[in-house]
Amino acid sequence: MALQLEVSLATEKKEKPDFNKLGFGQIFTDHMFVMDYSEGKGWHDPRIVPYAPLTLDPAAMVFHYGQSVFEGLKAYRTRENNILLFRPDKNMHRMNVSNERIDMPQIDEAFVLEALRELIKIDQDWIPSAPGTSLYIRPFMIATEPYLGVRPSHSYKLVIILSPVGAYYAGGMKPVKIHVESKYVRAVRGGTGNAKTAGNYAASLKAQSEAKVLGYEQVLWLDGVEGKYIEEVGAMNVFFKVKGEIWTPALNGSILDGVTRNSVLQLLRDWGLPVHEKRISMEELQQAHANGELEEAFGTGTAAVISPIGELNWNQHQMFINGQEVGELTMKLYDTLTGIQYGEVEDKFGWTVKVL
Template sequence: MIDTGLRIERSSNPKQKPDPEQLSFGKVFTDHMFVMDYTEEKGWHDPRIVPYGSITLDPAAMVFHYGQTVFEGLKAYRTNDDRILLFRPEKNIQRLNRSCHRISIPQIPEEAAIDYLVKLLQVDRDWVPSAEGTSLYIRPFVFANEINLSAVPSTEYTFMIILSPVGSYYKEGIQPVNIYVEDEFTRAVRGGTGTAKTGGNYSASYIAQEKAAEKGYAQVMWLDGIEKKYIEEVGSMNVFFKIDGEIVTPILNGSILEGVTRMSIIELLRDWGYPVAERKISMEELFAAYEKGKLEEAFGTGTAAVVSPIGQLNWKEHQMVINDKRIGELSKKLYDTLTGIQRGQLPDPFNWNREVNE
């Protein structure tokens, strides 16, 4: 059941928009936000766009105690001819629902959710920045708000969407990063919540990230939680390797998040004629390829960075320097092509973009 009657309450006190050259990530938010409620009796109801502001929750709201919450991340882009483009929003809403299913949250009506997002973007259209490399980050999320300390799924939820103008991920241009291969802490295991975008997955990873930072590394390479052998993700991104001309990425095994950027990268590579293998790959295999001079490139993929080249891996004190710490030709081509499509600067042969009309 879904209440389709969207109401819009516009802000009477619009904010001053930030300098597009000074934008960081997730620090500034637009004038409005979307909210919708769920109860067992009414289903999803009362969809509304209201002025951005604080929300009030009871101290016994179940989200605080049992972590029943999921989220998504996608972007809107302003083109050179002043159009607003959304990149594959249906894939993000579909993944949101997969996360909801895993965390026992009622399914969000997908078509309605995209319609509500488009309406919110129409209301806050002027907040989509136009400077090179900037975009409007979109954060849909759902949380349990029933007042109850019983360790059971909530019967009441809130679905919200907030918007944040963000700057270029690469202020100084794309630079390969150094990665520490984590062999102590575990990100996720098959059957767990690794396939869901839920808050606990991220907070559980902070200790390993702090450990890597203390050693001078930008991020963590996660291995499987059982054997500590097979590569899964890098930070919160999917990961790819170019080995002797073939592109290899870990197979979706029940503990790896199914990235929308990952999916798009694979489709681009196959369209270009590259052999792409989605399979298990161990650190031993990767190191052997490196020693033979066959590890040509490595990169992470995700919404924020799109493509993040890896310049060095530290595994069991083995220092694996990749492509002389320079961005690889394929990594650069993928980044330029995908961001070009997203920003309307290149043709969109896959019909990935959805235009937000005024």
């Protein structure tokens, strides 16, 4: 039976915030999308309803065994007042990759994407127009069956919520300081590192807190077996420019396949630059830095798009990169990607999807 989307509009609308003073992930729109799954019935009752708390049994399995996945993407308002999504099909597909790993049911990617488009149309007045601002989109799925036993749940809930967010670089782009983690392990091959599941982020929080005490904004994770090969930053994939070539860790089963990472790789190759997806050891990177060959470093992700890295701290050894200034390639990538996202630069790859 084909799913039919039902819509129940809010009778009272929330007061809009000052769109010039938006933070990140603190304000939510008037509506949300919800759909339920039951074993034997499949996905059912897809609906757009007023934003409201969820009611769950205290024994819901998500609370006890952590079956939870999520995604993150954005909607952008152009100067012509159009609304664009950036490669949303990649996010929907990656959600199913995560679902497979956490043993959760697959979603109909096309249907959920169409439901998202309808949700955005309903709450379009929440999309800010100031430079750099956007509407953050958070789809997530949780196990809802009330049962205290270690097995996959027999019921689930898929929800999409929306949040207007401010410009990531409201005060101008500034390189971040990153601590290379040598004590804790985030993921190993065969684990859940390539799934966007809540537990991965919970496992990273302690290291993040300790790095902040040391004065560092984020953590760079190394492989969980030998503790020597670079994997990813807490919320970003990572790239290095060494002697004119671009290095990034190869996807190995414990690294998230980032949508922005994939887009950057396509851009770099389209520009004719030499790109290497490979294993990168910290010793190799430190040697490149000592030789004056490490020219730029940056992270890639939905929130910041491109985040320049100005310092790496590994085993109490500080590596300052490009004079702690934003590199030329880093800036070009940021300008190109954000230009495509906001409809300012030609989208030769067909990445953007028009909602309105």
